[in-house]
Amino acid sequence: MANGKFSVSQILRNMVTRKNPDDALAGAAKGGLEKTLGVWDLIILGVGAIIGSGIFAIVGIAAAGSADGTSPGAGPALAISMVIAAIACVFSALCYSEFATMIPVAGGAYTYTFATLGEFAAWIVGWILMLEYAIGFIAVSCAWTNHFMQFIKGFSNILPAWIYNPPVWLINDYRSAVNYCNLHGLDSHAVIPSIAGIPISLNLPAIVMIIITTAILVKGTKDSAKMAGIMVAVKLGVIALFVLTGIFYIKPENWTPFAPNGFEGVFMGAFIIFFAYIGFDALATAAEECKNPQKDLPIGILGSLIVTTVVYVLVALVLTGMQPTSGVAIPEGLFKAPMAFAMTAVRQNWIAGLISIGSLAGLTSVLLVMHMAATRVLFAMSRDNFLPGVFQKIHPKFNTPHILTITVGIVGILGTLILDLNVAASLCNFGTFTSFIIVCVAILILRKIDPDRERPFKVPFCPWFPLMGIVCCGGLMIFSMVVAKGQTAALSTALFIVWIVMGILIYTSYGYKKNRLAEATVGETIAEKEIAEKDEFKAGIK
Numbered sequence: 001m002a003n004g005k006f007s008v009s010q011i012l013r014n015m016v017t018r019k020n021p022d023d024a025l026a027g028a029a030k031g032g033l034e035k036t037l038g039v040w041d042l043i044i045l046g047v048g049a050i051i052g053s054g055i056f057a058i059v060g061i062a063a064a065g066s067a068d069g070t071s072p073g074a075g076p077a078l079a080i081s082m083v084i085a086a087i088a089c090v091f092s093a094l095c096y097s098e099f100a101t102m103i104p105v106a107g108g109a110y111t112y113t114f115a116t117l118g119e120f121a122a123w124i125v126g127w128i129l130m131l132e133y134a135i136g137f138i139a140v141s142c143a144w145t146n147h148f149m150q151f152i153k154g155f156s157n158i159l160p161a162w163i164y165n166p167p168v169w170l171i172n173d174y175r176s177a178v179n180y181c182n183l184h185g186l187d188s189h190a191v192i193p194s195i196a197g198i199p200i201s202l203n204l205p206a207i208v209m210i211i212i213t214t215a216i217l218v219k220g221t222k223d224s225a226k227m228a229g230i231m232v233a234v235k236l237g238v239i240a241l242f243v244l245t246g247i248f249y250i251k252p253e254n255w256t257p258f259a260p261n262g263f264e265g266v267f268m269g270a271f272i273i274f275f276a277y278i279g280f281d282a283l284a285t286a287a288e289e290c291k292n293p294q295k296d297l298p299i300g301i302l303g304s305l306i307v308t309t310v311v312y313v314l315v316a317l318v319l320t321g322m323q324p325t326s327g328v329a330i331p332e333g334l335f336k337a338p339m340a341f342a343m344t345a346v347r348q349n350w351i352a353g354l355i356s357i358g359s360l361a362g363l364t365s366v367l368l369v370m371h372m373a374a375t376r377v378l379f380a381m382s383r384d385n386f387l388p389g390v391f392q393k394i395h396p397k398f399n400t401p402h403i404l405t406i407t408v409g410i411v412g413i414l415g416t417l418i419l420d421l422n423v424a425a426s427l428c429n430f431g432t433f434t435s436f437i438i439v440c441v442a443i444l445i446l447r448k449i450d451p452d453r454e455r456p457f458k459v460p461f462c463p464w465f466p467l468m469g470i471v472c473c474g475g476l477m478i479f480s481m482v483v484a485k486g487q488t489a490a491l492s493t494a495l496f497i498v499w500i501v502m503g504i505l506i507y508t509s510y511g512y513k514k515n516r517l518a519e520a521t522v523g524e525t526i527a528e529k530e531i532a533e534k535d536e537f538k539a540g541i542k
Contacts, residue, residue: 011512014119014512014515014516015118015119015120015512016117016118016119016120016121017118017119018114018115018116018117018118018119019111019114019115019119019122019384020115021102021103021115021450021453037290037291037296038290038291038292038296039292039295039296039299039300042290042296042297042299042300042301042304043299043300043303043304043307044232045300045304045369046300046301046303046304046305046308047232047236047304047307047308050276050277050278050304050305050308050366051232051235051236051239051276051308051311051362051365051366055239055276055311055312055315055339055362056143056147056337056338056339056355056358056359056362056363058272058273058275058276058425059078059273059276059312059315059316059319059338059339060319060337060338060341061073061272062074062078062081062269062272062273063075063076063078063269063316063319063320063325063338064325064326065261065265071268071272071483072261072264072265072268072483073260073261073265073268073269073325073326074259074261074265074266074268074269074270075257075258075259075260075261075265075320075325075326076254076255076256076258076259076316076317076320076321076325077258077259077265077266077269078269078273078316078319078320078325079313079316079317079320080259080266081266081267081269081270081272081273081316082270082273082309082312082313082316083309083313084266084267084270084476085270085271085273085274085276085277085476086277086305086309086312087472088270088274088436088469088472088473088476089274089277089305089436090302090305091440091465091466091468091469091472092436092439092440092469092473093301093302093305094302094459094460094465094469095439095440095442095443095459095465095466095469096109096301096439097297097298097301097302097457097459098443098455098457098458098459099111099112099439099442099443100293100297100298100301101293101294101295101297101298101455101456101457102453102454102455102456102457103115104290104293104294104297109125109129109435109438109439109442110122110125110126110129110377110380110381111380112439112442112446113125113126113438113439113442114384115442115446116442116445116446116449117438117441117442117445119512119515120507120512121438122384123381123386123503123507123511124500124503124504124507125435125438126377126378126380126381126386127499127500127502127503127506127507128431128434128435128438128499128500128503129373129374129377129431129435130374130377130378131427131428131430131431131496131499132278132428132431132432132435133370133371133373133374133377134374134408134411134412134415135415135419135424135427135428135431136275136278136370136424136425136428136431136432137210137367137370137371137374137408137412137415138412138415138416138419138424139275139419139424139425139428140363140366140367140370141203141206141209141210141367141412141416142173142203142206142416142419142420142424143363144205144206144209144360144363144364144367145171145172145203145205145206145209146337147337147356147359147360147363148205148360149164149171149205150337150340150356151353151356151357151359151360152164153165154353154356166204167191168180168181168191168192169191169192169193169199169200169201169202170202170204171203171204171205172201172203172420173201173203173416173417173418173419173420174192174199174201174417174418175418175419175420176420177191177192177201178192179420201417202416202417203416203417206416207413207416209364209367210367210371210409210412210413210416211409211413213364213367213368213371213409214371214405214406214408214409216368217368217371217372217375217400217405218395218398218400218402218405218406219398219400230361231361231362231364231365232365234357234358234361234362235358235359235361235362235365236311237358238354238355238357238358238359239311239315239339239358241351241354241355242315242318242339242342242343242351242355243314243315243318245343245348245351246318246319246321246322246342246343247318247321249321249322249346250318250321250322251321251322252321254320254321254322254323254324254325255320255321257326260325260326261326264483267476267479267483268479268480268483270476271429271476271477271479271480272425273312274429274432274433274476275425275428275429275432276308276312277305277308278370278428278429278432294456294457295456297457298457315339319338319339319342322342322345322346323338323341323342323345337355337356337359339355339359340352340353340355340356340359343355371405371408371409371412374408375401375404375405375408376401378391378401378404378407378408379391379392379401379404382404384515385511385514385515385517385518386507386511386514386515387511390403391403391404391407422492423491423492423495426480426492426493427492427495427496427499429477429480430477430492430493430496431496433473433474433476433477434477436469436473437469437470437473437474439469440466440467440469440470440473441466441470443459443462443466444462444463444466444467447462447463481493
């Protein structure tokens with residue numbers, strides 16, 4: 001009985017064992033990634049990650065509500081929803097900045113949790129980050145397909161029909177293809193082909209785009225930042241064109257009522273649009289590749305958040321002023337490509353075309369950053385023995401984790417076959433809120449257990465700001481679970497729970513054992529070294 005108690009207590013001690021931040025820094029110095037990113041690279045990557053699917057696609061859903069009526073829209077009060085989401089992000093962003101300057105290594109929230117809450121919590125956070133980045137990566141790739149198809153339809157008088165109007169099973173996951181068939185009164189079994197009884201439905205544009213981003217990231221992070229910079233310039237240009245042109249078509253009556261669904265619509269809009277803010281935390285995962293992380297990371301994280309919030313609010317005000325978002329039948333175009341649709345509605349087709357180009361550039365830059373962030377989290381987890389050592393390999397020429405980059409690309413391709421945009425976006429939000437909350441908690445813990453550690457950047461008004469981050473993120477997540485209805489909300493909530501359970505099972509069956517084996521190996525090496533030193537000492541005396 002005593003042995004059983006000792007065994008359980010030993011397991012619990014191992015699960016809460018923390019990783020010394022100095023060990024993390026030493027590990028990064030020994031086998032780290034190449035330092036190529038400066039402050040402007042970080043701001044570009046941050047803006048590139050944040051301004052994407054949210055501003056070009058989800059903004060319509062947040063304003064008008066979901067097409068099936070299961071989620072209320074914010075209406076013109078979407079601008080307030082965006083400010084609420086930004087405030088929730090700011091508290092977490094400050095906590096990320098303190099950690100990123102104190103422990104500038106790959107892994108982001110995963111690494112910070114390992115230094116404060118211990119091994120088991122770190123694994124769960126890493127697993128949740130994979131949900132955020134990998135599933136978010138899939139969601140954005142699905143949105144990319146929607147905008148690409150909208151773009152090429154503008155060339156219907158030039159291109160053959162099979163290009164601008166391809167079979168539904170070539171541009172959708174299986175679930176979306178079946179829903180499309182049901183909506184249009186088609187027999188899905190007749191429309192969707194099958195092999196040996198297995199239906200075949202491929203989101204081909206998304207798959208091709210994932211292959212391209214994989215190849216870019218294998219070549220190098222610096223090249224990725226350069227490409228993201230070009231795409232950021234393009235999409236900011238078309239957004240500015242939309243705002244400057246759209247203000248002349250604003251009808252003040254469209255802003256009445258300002259909040260058609262009251263506080264419920266405003267806060268639900270904040271939850272939905274929160275997906276648009278995912279990205280600034282991805283910068284923390286690239287801390288190891290920064291030239292001067294202590295100075296540049298806080299500027300990159302907070303700077304990208306401020307820039308995108310201003311852009312979002314301007315777009316929300318112009319869009320809801322141009323297009324009614326309540327009290328009328330909402331056209332389908334407002335849900336799929338809201339900015340382009342609004343310009344088409346006022347017969348500014350050439351601007352709508354440019355906006356479509358900007359949306360593709362914006363979504364591509366988001367894909368690059370999310371793909372990179374997912375690989376950096378896995379890289380850190382592999383370095384801590386949670387995953388096979390093969391994932392630690394660095395390309396001899398490009399100095400990038402090429403095996404991990406390709407692996408995430410394959411996972412993304414498989415994900416496009418089974419997940420649609422709405423489910424993937426909700427799952428991504430759940431993962432993001434959870435990781436933000438844990439980072440805020442971790443800051444409070446590390447201030448207590450390691451108060452003397454050098455902190456180049458410190459969260460102001462601690463503990464109040466971290467506590468506000470916990471309240472804001474936790475409140476929005478719980479609110480969405482209570483208010484949202486329908487199949488998509490139930491499915492995303494259930495999948496989030498299943499994901500957490502899967503993470504626990506993988507840790508108990510693989511990660512925990514692998515860590516104990518690694519500790520035993522290190523112990524044996526140290527013992528052998530001590531014996532050798534004693535033998536040398538005795539030989540010297542003789």
